[in-house]
Amino acid sequence: MDCDDDDAEWKYLGCFKDRNFSAISPIRLQSSFRDIIEKCQNYTTDQGWTVFGIEKIFIDHFCVSSQEAVTTYDQFGESVDCKYGRGATDAMSVYQLACPEGGVNYSYVIAIPVCILILVVLIGVVSVQWEFCAVKREPLDDLNTGNVRTHNRTSSL
Numbered sequence: 001m002d003c004d005d006d007d008a009e010w011k012y013l014g015c016f017k018d019r020n021f022s023a024i025s026p027i028r029l030q031s032s033f034r035d036i037i038e039k040c041q042n043y044t045t046d047q048g049w050t051v052f053g054i055e056k057i058f059i060d061h062f063c064v065s066s067q068e069a070v071t072t073y074d075q076f077g078e079s080v081d082c083k084y085g086r087g088a089t090d091a092m093s094v095y096q097l098a099c100p101e102g103g104v105n106y107s108y109v110i111a112i113p114v115c116i117l118i119l120v121v122l123i124g125v126v127s128v129q130w131e132f133c134a135v136k137r138e139p140l141d142d143l144n145t146g147n148v149r150t151h152n153r154t155s156s157l
Contacts, residue, residue, distance in 0.1 A: 015082030029063035036061040053092030
């Protein structure tokens with residue numbers, strides 16, 4: 001892995017066929033439906049491995065993992081039998097520890113507010129410069145007195 005171990009996360013790779021726990025071996029942890037994934041993640045991480053599978057036989061769920069699992073989990077092909085991310089008979093739901101994709105790029109977290117600040121300053125400068133460049137015109141009415149001013153125009157033909 002290229003990322004820090006603290007940044008790595010478990011990703012579901014899919015459902016794959018297995019035959020009598022032969023695609024991934026040797027570890028077999030048995031646990032309940034609720035906590036089998038968490039227990040298998042913890043065990044696999046503690047061993048320094050990066051792939052595990054969950055299989056179901058009757059009502060029991062089993063964790064299978066090994067150092068070689070990363071290269072052997074898909075040797076029998078994909079399956080559509082897995083249920084709820086916890087495998088099935090002769091099918092395993094496979095997970096892999098991997099670097100996160102598209103995580104937060106903290107350089108943008110700093111850069112965006114700085115760009116907004118620069119934009120606000122530039123808008124302020126432009127508007128100040130605009131006031132100096134604008135032609136001042138006198139209003140046609142005097143709003144304070146209600147008098148209307150007129151401009152005399154001469155036209156020549």
